[in-house]
Amino acid sequence: GTENLKRIYRFEKDASLKRILSFMEYKTVWHPIGI
Incomplete structure (x- = not known):
């Protein structure tokens, strides 16, 4: 979980x-609110 968050953060930075x-x-399309 933590490794994935770091990867996403780096992606957003670039x-x-x-x-x-x-x-x-x-x-949001694949993980609608409530799931």
């Missing part, structure tokens, strides 16, 4: 805001 928002939207 990525543009638009890319981050697209990634967040993708995660």
